[in-house]
Amino acid sequence: MAGHPSYDAVVVGLGSFGSAAARELAGRGVSVLGLESFGPVHDRGSGHGGSRIIRQSYFEGADYVPLLRHAYDGWRRLEQEAGVDLVTLCGGLYIGAAGLPIFTGARAAAERWRLPHEVLDADGIRERFPIFAPAEDALAVWEQNAGYLRPEAAIRANLELAAAHGADLRFEQPVISWRTVAGGVEVTTADRSYGADRLVITAGAWAPVLLDDLGLPLTVQRQVMYWVQPGFTPAAPYQAYVDQHLPVFIEESTQRAGSIYGFGMIDGPDGGMKVGLHHGAIIRETTAEALDRTVSDTEISVVTDRARQLIPAIGSRLVRATVCMYTMAPDEDFVIGVHPEHQQVIIACGFSGHGFKFVPVVGEILADLCQRGATERPIAMFDPCRTPLSSDPGRTDSPLP
Numbered sequence: 001m002a003g004h005p006s007y008d009a010v011v012v013g014l015g016s017f018g019s020a021a022a023r024e025l026a027g028r029g030v031s032v033l034g035l036e037s038f039g040p041v042h043d044r045g046s047g048h049g050g051s052r053i054i055r056q057s058y059f060e061g062a063d064y065v066p067l068l069r070h071a072y073d074g075w076r077r078l079e080q081e082a083g084v085d086l087v088t089l090c091g092g093l094y095i096g097a098a099g100l101p102i103f104t105g106a107r108a109a110a111e112r113w114r115l116p117h118e119v120l121d122a123d124g125i126r127e128r129f130p131i132f133a134p135a136e137d138a139l140a141v142w143e144q145n146a147g148y149l150r151p152e153a154a155i156r157a158n159l160e161l162a163a164a165h166g167a168d169l170r171f172e173q174p175v176i177s178w179r180t181v182a183g184g185v186e187v188t189t190a191d192r193s194y195g196a197d198r199l200v201i202t203a204g205a206w207a208p209v210l211l212d213d214l215g216l217p218l219t220v221q222r223q224v225m226y227w228v229q230p231g232f233t234p235a236a237p238y239q240a241y242v243d244q245h246l247p248v249f250i251e252e253s254t255q256r257a258g259s260i261y262g263f264g265m266i267d268g269p270d271g272g273m274k275v276g277l278h279h280g281a282i283i284r285e286t287t288a289e290a291l292d293r294t295v296s297d298t299e300i301s302v303v304t305d306r307a308r309q310l311i312p313a314i315g316s317r318l319v320r321a322t323v324c325m326y327t328m329a330p331d332e333d334f335v336i337g338v339h340p341e342h343q344q345v346i347i348a349c350g351f352s353g354h355g356f357k358f359v360p361v362v363g364e365i366l367a368d369l370c371q372r373g374a375t376e377r378p379i380a381m382f383d384p385c386r387t388p389l390s391s392d393p394g395r396t397d398s399p400l401p
């Protein structure tokens, strides 16, 4: 690789996971180059919007719980190292009904790993949290050890610590192409090429472009976050909406279309409650390049109407709305591992709208894979060659399903 500046590792994409990988690698004494299309901590990808839910009774699969435990430890270490508050544990309420995946999955995970939780019926939910109007057949898992994260502050903390440990972080430097060369990789931006022994691709919604050769069946969803101002009443004043009184929540219902999630008023009395649809008819497929960032009046009324079913006091007054992207894998499990055809390339993508809470542990996993090609963390379910991603592991010309 003569002629190119050369590093032990280059991380492409310094968003949620790339910033964590850069920090972890640099902290281990690895010489790291980080390349990012936009500025540090931006709102063009998937890591913005002021808050992310963190929870342990994981309805997506009880197998995630050991990783979540490591993630919680990692968040505490990051907070300490950076000297910032990133996590607020205000509790989590996962409302569903008998037989629906969110309720049954959350309860199964809590029971399997003996996570502290309570099961509440509709009366129990109303009694504990009077602003909620659950459906009559509702059942919920209430978990204390859940809450929210501050994504922009977390990415900033990881970038600052990475730089403090010597990582060379370069912004406004989109990577145009990469290729493997003897013993390493070559990565090219508009104005130059860089050499490294290892390449970590953490490109979020742009992963399908940078990993085009793999033909992973990833799809990108346009996902809008809405901040809606509730009307305060003597029975439900501002205080009813703050951390001590309101958990993060997710509701799926036999009687209400689309599953909704939201947060209390974590940005003060005029900041609104952030809500969004996790699954629902108005969610559209896109690509990162073609993303429509305009939020329509129809979308706003569909979402505020849906939110009002659960929280009747939630008004229609929108404080703001912003667009984000989910990068979906067909089975909604992450894609993390060594590139099936190039052992010097590590990939992490397809976080399917639930990845942020895992940022610290995924940073460690990526550093392990970079340094040793393996990790002690249980990542078999994220294998880039697993069946739902490719029925013929190693095949590169597979059409998208």
Ligand SMILES: Cc1cc2nc3c(=O)[nH]c(=O)nc-3n(C[C@H](O)[C@H](O)[C@H](O)COP(=O)(O)OP(=O)(O)OC[C@H]3O[C@@H](n4cnc5c(N)ncnc54)[C@H](O)[C@@H]3O)c2cc1C
Pocket (backbone or CB within 6 Å): 012, 013, 014, 015, 016, 017, 018, 035, 036, 037, 038, 044, 045, 046, 047, 049, 051, 052, 053, 054, 173, 174, 175, 176, 202, 203, 204, 205, 206, 207, 210, 223, 224, 225, 276, 324, 325, 326, 348, 349, 350, 351, 352, 353, 354, 355, 356, 357, 358
């Ligand atoms: C609306 C919404 C709500 C969510 N809620 C939750 C939640 O409550 N809890 C939870 O755990 N998760 C949640 N998530 C999911 C979580 O935020 C994502 O899984 C996570 O942010 C994905 O991180 P990433 O690093 O893959 O992508 P990003 O953070 O977008 O980082 C990718 C980076 O790569 C850069 N890049 C791309 N291509 C190139 C290139 N060619 N050259 C250089 N740089 C490049 C991009 O600019 C970007 O900075 C939510 C996501 C959204 C959108």
